[in-house]
Amino acid sequence: MRLLLIEDDPLIGKATQRFLASEGYAVDWVVNGADALLSVRTHQYGTILLDLGLPDMDGQEVLAKIRRTGVSTPVLVLTAREAVSDRIYNLDSGADDFIIKPFDLPEVCARIRVAVRRAQGRAEERLQVGDVFLVPSRRIAVVNEKDIPLTSKEYMILYTLMSSSGQVFNRGQLEEALYGWGEEIDSNSIEVHIHNLRKKLGKKIIETVHGVGYRTGTGCSV
Structure with a gap:
């Protein structure tokens, strides 16, 4: 954020x-x-x-x-x-x-x-998409009661996508959420972070909408 x-x-x-x-x-x-x-x-x-x-x-x-x-x-x-x-x-x-x-x-x-x-109109802290939970106060994901540690950028990408589940975000919008003024942004940094999230949480957690961007997946079983 x-x-x-x-x-x-x-x-x-x-x-x-x-x-x-x-x-x-x-x-x-x-x-x-x-x-x-x-x-x-x-x-x-x-x-x-x-x-x-x-x-x-x-x-x-x-x-x-x-x-x-x-x-x-x-x-x-x-x-x-x-x-x-x-x-x-x-x-x-x-x-x-x-x-x-x-x-x-x-x-x-x-x-x-x-x-x-x-x-956002949420009563509780945790975000959930499928069987993946995100706990903002601890900056971790939880799958099948197992804590999955995330880097700060991985967490923020997942938070951005899960807090607006189903909405498609292009790379520029994700960079806007992740990087402040003066921070160096590698050309493929978003893709690398998403690749790492899929390795940790399963390929279905983030869907690629070809030619547009990314959104949370509808089937998130790891």
């Missing part, structure tokens, strides 16, 4: 970006509202992490402008403002969650998972 981090503090931004990347997320990091709004217009994100104290405009204004464009991406507000009135205002303005600084990074990851699950 690709995330947008809007944070002007270099220490917080760098630490947050590094941790989220270690959890398998592709993270685009911007430090002001103008770049944030441009990023939202030009890329699709699974979640937006928004600091309120930005140098060029208040984060509340950024949130309002994001929502006015019709973007429904979950927004988690990160701020040192502790007033209840601030939390109420931002939640009523379209924020999905409110996290007070200093925050615990593993908790931020858990809140991201919850926000995405709500946006």
Whole structure:
């Protein structure tokens, strides 16, 4: 999943970006509202992490402008403002969650998972296609009660496909979900990751729609 981090503090931004990347997320990091709004217009994100104290405009204004464009991406507000009135205002303005600084990074990851699950209308964490389960909190697949370890990119491809089961994704869309700015992308990286997933989970877990892209398979027995 690709995330947008809007944070002007270099220490917080760098630490947050590094941790989220270690959890398998592709993270685009911007430090002001103008770049944030441009990023939202030009890329699709699974979640937006928004600091309120930005140098060029208040984060509340950024949130309002994001929502006015019709973007429904979950927004988690990160701020040192502790007033209840601030939390109420931002939640009523379209924020999905409110996290007070200093925050615990593993908790931020858990809140991201919850926000995405709500946006997708899912009540439980696990995703299932056929007899393959995906557990986002552990970033593993489970088949016949056996844990199957996945690399961060394998996990994110499987998550992208399973969270929109049946939808066809072309290579460009998968690259958009997996890679942030500045990350080097090999020309056949998607194909390699899918080949490895099929070796681990069975050939039927991911179908190739020739000339179009990939989707989850209808028969997933390993």
